[in-house]
Amino acid sequence: MTVSPAMEPTARPVRTAPPVRTALKRRYLMCRPEHFAVTYAINPWMDPETGADAALAVEQWEALRAAYITLGHEVSLIDPIEGLPDMVFAANGALVVGGRVYGARFAYPERAAEALAYVEWLRSNGFAEVLEGLHTNEGEGDFLTLGHIILAGTGFRTDLAAHQEAQEFLGRPVVTLRLVDPRFYHLDTALFPLGDDNVAYYPGAFSPGSRAVLERLFPHAVIAGERDAAVLGLNAVCDGRNVVINAEATGLIETLRRHGYDPVPVDLSELRKAGGGPKCCTLELRFPG
Numbered sequence: 455m456t457v458s459p460a461m462e463p464t465a466r467p468v469r470t471a472p473p474v475r476t477a478l479k480r481r482y483l484m485c486r487p488e489h490f491a492v493t494y495a496i497n498p499w500m501d502p503e504t505g506a507d508a509a510l511a512v513e514q515w516e517a518l519r520a521a522y523i524t525l526g527h528e529v530s531l532i533d534p535i536e537g538l539p540d541m542v543f544a545a546n547g548a549l550v551v552g553g554r555v556y557g558a559r560f561a562y563p564e565r566a567a568e569a570l571a572y573v574e575w576l577r578s579n580g581f582a583e584v585l586e587g588l589h590t591n592e593g594e595g596d597f598l599t600l601g602h603i604i605l606a607g608t609g610f611r612t613d614l615a616a617h618q619e620a621q622e623f624l625g626r627p628v629v630t631l632r633l634v635d636p637r638f639y640h641l642d643t644a645l646f647p648l649g650d651d652n653v654a655y656y657p658g659a660f661s662p663g664s665r666a667v668l669e670r671l672f673p674h675a676v677i678a679g680e681r682d683a684a685v686l687g688l689n690a691v692c693d694g695r696n697v698v699i700n701a702e703a704t705g706l707i708e709t710l711r712r713h714g715y716d717p718v719p720v721d722l723s724e725l726r727k728a729g730g731g732p733k734c735c736t737l738e739l740r741f742p743g
């Protein structure tokens with residue numbers, strides 16, 4: 455019996471469409487950069503000689519806030535405090551998981567007072583279970599929460615002992631990752647969660663052992679190149695489908711699109727002069743359940 459042409463196996467590779475991604479509504483805490491300035495240097499991005507344009511920073515930050523609201527997320531605001539120019543980077547203020555607040559303890563004295571301001575805001579907004587960290591930790595700058603685990607950075611800011619402290623308090627497995635490139639001094643400058651069980655990251659920011667851990671945990675991760683990392687493209691915020699990301703990270707934006715995500719480019723060039731991007735400006739408030 456001869457095989458009819460229609461039944462011949464096709465030589466063309468089957469192109470599967472990327473999965474449909476689902477956005478989940480988020481609650482974010484942000485701080486308007488009214489007192490933003492670059493007056494000290496605690497990371498390689500900061501140069502007090504160059505400074506930064508506070509008015510432009512506010513304008514760009516307002517566009518970020520508007521983007522979240524357009525996507526359907528809820529944004530709460532904490533009052534900025536004069537003399538705390540980095541307070542706009544709300545991610546560093548705490549880690550909030552399952553309604554429990556693990557409070558920050560900053561590595562540099564310039565930012566130390568922010569910790570209490572964030573903890574007080576959270577306490578007076580319904581979060582009763584608060585642990586003020588005994589060990590140095592910079593909140594969501596170094597702790598990124600996925601469905602079942604929390605990834606935690608160390609090497610520049612957050613102490614290893616804080617990883618243990620967070621795990622014990624939050625009851626979630628905390629996986630330590632070692633950062634080795636001073637440009638990527640917080641975990642959230644080198645990696646971001648894509649929903650509950652995948653991530654995007656720049657391998658060059660991590661020690662060989664931590665790279666191996668990431669490969670083992672996330673075989674389908676989105677890998678970013680140095681050019682996209684160098685514009686803080688990994689400092690992005692994903693709601694499961696939409697990815698709010700620095701507009702200059704053009705390569706990563708294309709890759710994310712191919713994986714079925716909807717990039718939402720924003721321009722935060724002024725805040726980058728302090729070493730921050732969209733994620734740094736955003737603390738996620740995760741309620742119980």
Ligand code: ARG
Nearest residue numbers: 497543545595640728730734
């Ligand atoms: N100038 C700030 C610092 O060095 C920037 C913090 C950025 N925040 C972040 N989550 N990566 O502490």
